[in-house]
Amino acid sequence: MKSKKLIIGNWKMYPVSIKDAKTRFVDIKKLASTLRNVQTVICPPFVHVSDLQKLVTGHRCTIGAQNAWIENDGAYTGEVSPLMLSSLKLTHVIVGHSERRAIGESDELVNKKVLAGIKAGITVVLCVGEKVRDQDGDYMKFISGQIRLALHGVQKKDLAKVVIAYEPVWAIGKHALRPASTDDALEVSILIKKTLSDLYGKEGMVVPILYGGSVDAKNAWEFLMKSQVDGLLVGRASLDPKIFGEILMSAEKIK
Numbered sequence: 001m002k003s004k005k006l007i008i009g010n011w012k013m014y015p016v017s018i019k020d021a022k023t024r025f026v027d028i029k030k031l032a033s034t035l036r037n038v039q040t041v042i043c044p045p046f047v048h049v050s051d052l053q054k055l056v057t058g059h060r061c062t063i064g065a066q067n068a069w070i071e072n073d074g075a076y077t078g079e080v081s082p083l084m085l086s087s088l089k090l091t092h093v094i095v096g097h098s099e100r101r102a103i104g105e106s107d108e109l110v111n112k113k114v115l116a117g118i119k120a121g122i123t124v125v126l127c128v129g130e131k132v133r134d135q136d137g138d139y140m141k142f143i144s145g146q147i148r149l150a151l152h153g154v155q156k157k158d159l160a161k162v163v164i165a166y167e168p169v170w171a172i173g174k175h176a177l178r179p180a181s182t183d184d185a186l187e188v189s190i191l192i193k194k195t196l197s198d199l200y201g202k203e204g205m206v207v208p209i210l211y212g213g214s215v216d217a218k219n220a221w222e223f224l225m226k227s228q229v230d231g232l233l234v235g236r237a238s239l240d241p242k243i244f245g246e247i248l249m250s251a252e253k254i255k
């Protein structure tokens with residue numbers, strides 16, 4: 001798995017209509033299903049998940065979810081369980097995205113979501129990243145702390161079901177302060193590897209590391225080449241099949 005690039009599209013709360021979602025997904029799948037070196041995962045809003053899942057053919061382009069709850073069933077109004085997602089054969093679930101942390105998701109809750117996702121047999125895409133970069137490098141301790149808390153109780157045998165996405169909050173979305181540089185991403189990719197190695201030894205190296213934050217067709221190749229990452233988590237640009245297709249092609253060219 002680690003030799004293939006993993007490119008995940010986070011569609012956030014777009015598009016509104018299922019017709020539109022299907023058109024975009026079919027368009028993306030047309031290219032993605034031809035790529036040997038890339039695993040593509042599209043994470044649409046929950047209401048579109050089931051319809052899009054029916055359009056999946058093969059393993060190269062699959063559907064994931066943007067969130068899941070910590071229990072498999074129960075009195076949790078408005079929540080969706082990881083078992084429901086794995087029953088639909090979704091491959092991945094994003095956990096701890098900064099937009100969810102911003103509305104109150106704590107490290108403790110993120111940890112429970114990581115454990116619940118793994119238990120349900122779904123690959124968890126754990127998002128970590130600092131809000132600001134300070135001069136003293138405290139953001140490094142912050143990120144490593146987020147990883148340690150989120151992976152508490154995760155065993156070595158579970159690591160095949162874990163992906164870590166470095167998403168600096170200041171580089172995400174249309175209000176991004178500035179795009180991260182490939183050096184910014186490289187520094188944290190090395191930190192993540194060091195943290196995984198401290199926690200799990202060399203077995204920690206099976207965990208793919210992604211970069212996310214204002215990735216587009218112009219910078220995707222550079223992040224993949226220069227930042228020691230195994231893939232990308234793409235927000236806005238994943239909604240445009242043409243731009244996302246260019247990102248997928250950049251990943252395909254890297255052996």
Ligand code: PEP
Pocket residue numbers: 010167171172173174212213214215233234235236237
């Ligand atoms: C995201 O929301 O995960 C993200 C990376 O967004 P964008 O690519 O739009 O910055």
